[in-house]
Amino acid sequence: MLIIFLLQSYLWVPTYEQQTKGNLERLNEYITASIGDASILNPILSADSASNDIEAMVFEGLIDRDQELRFRGRLAKSWKIYEEAFFYINEKASIPRVGKAGAPEVVKLLKRARGGYVPISAQVKTSLDNIREIVIIPAREFLITRQEKKGAGKTATRIRVMAPDRIKLILNKVDQDLFKNLSTILGNDYFPSFPAQDYLSLSEGGRAGIKAPADYAQEVLPATEHNPVIIFHLRPDVRFHDGHLFDARDVKFTYAAVMDPKNLSPRIADYEPVKEVEVLAPLTVRIIYKRLYSPALSTWGIGIVPEHLLNDEALKNEALKTEKDPERFSMRQSGFNRHPIGCGPFVFREWKSDQYIALARFDDYWDGPPQYKRFMYRIIPDLLTQEMEFYAGTVDSYAVQPHQVQRLKNDPMYQNFSGLSFGYTYIGYNMRRAPFNDPRVRRALGMAIDVNKIIQYVLYGQGEWITGPFVKQTDYYNHRIQPLPYDPEGALKLLEAAGWRRNKEGRLEKDGKRLQFTLITNSGNDLRKAVLTIAQDAWKQIGIDCRTDLLEWAVFVQERVDKADFDALILGWNMGIEPDLYQIWHSSQTHPYQLNFVGFKNSQADDLIIKIRQEYDHVRQVAYCHQLHELIAREQPYTFLYVNKWTAVLDKRIVIRGTDDAGNIIYKKITPTKTGNYTFYFNKWIKLPEAPVLSAED
């Protein structure tokens, strides 16, 4: 009985064809699948990719990137970047040909130099021409208080500051070389010799403390200061999904919410360089930075959250309503995170944990509402079931596994897209340990591995080689650098030059010691495991005694990576588009628990990393990146292996709907952008009942 009841239910279920034919509404719905569920739908608090996928639909940032990866205004109509630079008058320094000078004299000198009355180089002239305005900030006196840890407790130190005259320079463009160039006029010692501690005096409480005026000098009275400024002009008449008008206060609130320590936002590091966010007018925000930080602009792609729903008052009301302690109630506990409201193209409808998240189109979207009426995000933890659901027609797209690409690419039912991902896999060498402190050894180890074979057999051809730490599709990547050749003979020669020779058994030896080390990676990643075996075998062929070990992820990270306790490891990095490599490659980041765990230290690289971080001009930034890329490729701290290629298949019936000049509806094939992003025009997608015959262009 029961069995018959169960089996007859089959007759009621729709098949692939019926789903669209009998049920036209299905065409207005886009269904996609994800392995994991979202955790918290609030762009300020989330860090996982599923949450980010949904937030990208529900929330909107001030800017985003267009097809060519250039910035494009979204909630911001336009923006302007300029700089305010400051320096204190150093009364004791002697300026060449002028001697000791006060503020008016320095200003006069700078103006004369700009007018061409002082002999200067072309480089300095560009810096001076860039100055729009010079202002003197007169000397002033102020008090500040600092909390210092003293034993178990804290003491307050009051500092009286008698700041001298200060010059403010307003620049048209951000100029990281400004003070270097000004030094040629004011003298090389002018900025470094500024005696900041002489202007500070510590209060009673401080005298007993541990710190002297000199400890505060750098922080309180920096000789020079760069303050880049971004002004955003916001788009008028944009509404949140609840009808509330979006304005500059929402931007300021979003920033404040990220910085609020109570919220534990994982994005706090992005906004730490911000000095101040000011609302100049209802639709104008000014963001002043403490220092040069070129990735700053991209951080404003963060989804803007509505202030009126999340400010202190709103949270307090919510806490009272749900009978929770208003004192301890923070944004993290708010119901907003399970029912988000933004101003993106889709309105949040429903979230069933581990089942689906449903969104509906926002008819008042400022850029025109999307074509699809609904967006469904299903959570299907198993890849094979995802595939089956795609065949059954209950998921519209499927991310193809490497070994299936050949088969599904030729399937006439589907259209397919592929592109390079933003991450790479590498073998990293612990450069603190011999023999990896020798670049020749590292290069030789790389040359012994046939990366093409890995790509061909392990990745089924779904990968490409990579030579450096930048995203391959961006300008920052230096395409002139060739990958290491596969050349075991050459590798042996390099090793011989480094003192490693083959002994009678064919093993490499130096001073009677065998070349022996352990290569590790985390378990649970089959690709890395395969690479591990291939590398071990390749090295064995040239006489290296390589042991391998697989460790559980948490142990791998905590015991080995964090403590830099390894010889060589296989790992991958996911990259953002911004070329800021400070955490991974700067020599200051080599301590335990930091990310330069291979211990790469190179002063030239440090210099370039800082310059890239401070350069706001794209062309110059690209030039620095190319230099850094070349340097890293020469040093080979990693053996860069490959970037994965992804392929996605979509139902052929999904097309782009647009209108031609005459106002007729036309359908176009979906085309990917330069970086392979095929969902870029998602808001124009629609599913048709029949696969369309498209014009010859495709």
Add this chain to the structure above:
Amino acid sequence: MLSFIGRSIIQKIITLFFVMVLSFLIIHLAPGEPSQVDPLNPKFTPEMVERFRKAFHLDEPLHVQFVYFYRDLFTGKTISWKDNEPVLKKIGERFLNSLPLFMVATILTWTLAFPIGVRSAIARGGAYDRLATFFSYLLYSIPGFFFAYILILLVVNAFHVPVIGMKTFGFTDVSLLRTIMDRVWHLVLPSVLGATVGIAVLSRYVRSQMLEVEDQDYVRTARAKGLPSEQVHYKHALRNALLPFVTMFGLMLPGLIGGSVIIESIFSWPGMGRMAYEAILARDYPIILSINFISAVLVLIGTFISDVLYMVVDPRIRL
């Protein structure tokens, strides 16, 4: 009787306390951090890691964390680290999702395993018995996930119908009856899968119990009396063979909350097992420990119930 119940309750409470301590220690001492803390993310500064640890009380000594956790659990204030939802509410929701799956699978198991087992015991050594033995060993040895994939592939390729999840997606605006039937259809495959191993094991068990009883003197006596074989098998033999299964009823209780990790993941069924598994991967300690605690309680209650049941049905046992 009463003194037995009292003693047993005290014993069980002591056991429960040890389970609490042990599971807490195992989970907290295992390496790994909650997924909110990501040491390999360049945007994660050490100060932030510290702040997260503090917010989760991970910087306190273990015994303090222990007290915090169980205080919150007993006052119903525990929240998941992943999404700040109350743990008990989450468990409740998942429990309701796992329940139909568990019930259908259990009914299938018990209704199919008994007839199969009894018949093969009666016709022992015959073709039916051998076939049943073969199939039960086959089903028992096929890995669940593999069998699940085969079934899904077969059904999807042959019938082109969706089988994943609790209902068909984008299947709206249809009659109530179709919606219900759609849900029933989605129950079929996972519950059948959940039942297979159960049927295989249980039918073997029933068979051997039956065989044992059939050899007993009183069965021979009944036969010698000239009773019809129907009555001998089903009245005299089966009744006594059923005794050990009474205990199994009690032990089924924890299965209610355990769910099935593999089947729920493959069929993307939003049930208990999958939540527990994902919580372990994300080191969501409050969820793991709460589920652990609840299932420990259920196991203890289950053993208690089966003890009592046994006493009730089998007059030979007196404590």
